[in-house]
Each structure stands twice: as C-alpha cells, then as structure tokens.
Amino acid sequence: MSVNIEIDTDTVPDSGSGFSAQLTITNHSDAGWRGEQWMIMKLPDGHIREISNGSRRVSLSAGSSASKSPQVRIPASARPGEYWLIAYAGASRDSAQAVDSVWFTKAGAGPVRPAAVSAIAGAGLQTFLGTNHPNPFNPSTTISYGLAEEGHVTLRIYTLLGQEVATIVDGVQEAGNRTVVWNGRDEYGRQVASGVYLYRMDASGYVETKRLLLLK
Secondary structure (H helix, E strand, O other), X not given: OEEEEEEOOOEXXXXXXXXXXXXXXXXXXXXXXXXXXXXXXXXXOOOEXXXXXXXXXXXXXXXXXXXXXXXXXXXXXXXXXXXXXXEEEEOOOXXXXXXXXXXXXXXXXXXXXXXXXXXXXXXXXXXXXXXXXXXOEOOOEEEEEEEOOOEEEXXXXXXXXXOEEEEEEEEEEOOEEEXXXXXXXOOOOOEOOOEXXXXXXXXXXXXXXXXXXXXX
C-alpha cells in the first residue's frame, strides 16, 4: 500500500490563492483492499487542519490505483510561512499504513525548512529536530534534537487532529545535542493505539513538527 501527493506550486502569493493537490493511492498486494484516505494541513504555527475534500473511503482491487484532486485554498488572511500537506491511507484513522507529504510557502515571510538551523558562530551547534529511530516503532522510539544556545524547549506528542498526547521535554536546557525516548504512552501512562502521531519541538523561536508511526 502506498499513497502519493503532488502539487503544482511551491509558493502562494501574499494575496492568497487556490490550487489542486493530486492524491493517488495504490494497492501493491495481490488481494483487494478497503480503507480510508485522508489529508491534513500543518500550518506555520504548528496547528493541524483536516482537508475535508481530501478524505474518502477507498476500495481497491489487487494491483490497482485510485486518484483524487482535492482543492486547497489559502486566503489572504492566512499566516505567511511554510505549510505542509500530509496524506495518509489506512484501514482506519488509528492504523495508517502509508503516508506522503509535500510543502509550500505563503509569501510574506521566509520559509522555515525542516533543515533550518540557528547556529552559534564558530561553535558548530545547531537547533534542530531529528528523525525518530526506529520508525515505525514498538514499543518505544528515540528522538534526537539539538539547541544552539541555552533556552526553554518543549517536545510534545500530538494526534493527527492536534490533540496533545504527551509532553516528553519541558524545561530550560543548555546548548548541545540530546536524545529522548518516547515509550508510546500518554500523560497518564496508558499505551496509545497504533497509528501516525506528530511530535513538535518549540525552542527560542524554532518550531518544527515531524511524524512517527507506532505499529503493534
């Protein structure tokens, strides 16, 4: 099973604009498949919104594909910065089997790429959020991150709908590179369900969100 998302633009003007996203889901197995396809948009402030016309029930025969072209509208009043469109496919919202993403920027502010860094001249330190490992994982995964300078940092886990699941880092830390382990449990110590989750880092103006997949 795979899902692919493509857009024909990488920049939306300050006045706002609309465009189509091309979503394709492919069943690579030799058996039929039924499930859901859905799409979310991550805003520059880290909030998540679902693209309603990018969601649907899908039924595919062995080796077949299906495409959809949902419309995405970014109004003039929208915050400038970087936006992510993330497409998923799975048997249900709690069990994503495939994911793909693209990004674009809205004019008015420079994009903040995932590799963007804040470095101390000559120190070789960077502010970054790394990819978790392993991914997919069960029951725990390690997330790497770094700070170019001392400051307050938070690292939180969210559902795809933006609901907070757990806070795994929250405090003032010195500059340097670190790792932290998430054990797949929420704030109350309960094991969370299989599926795709988002992890978000906030540190001295640096904001980055990435995704991880828990499979049981």
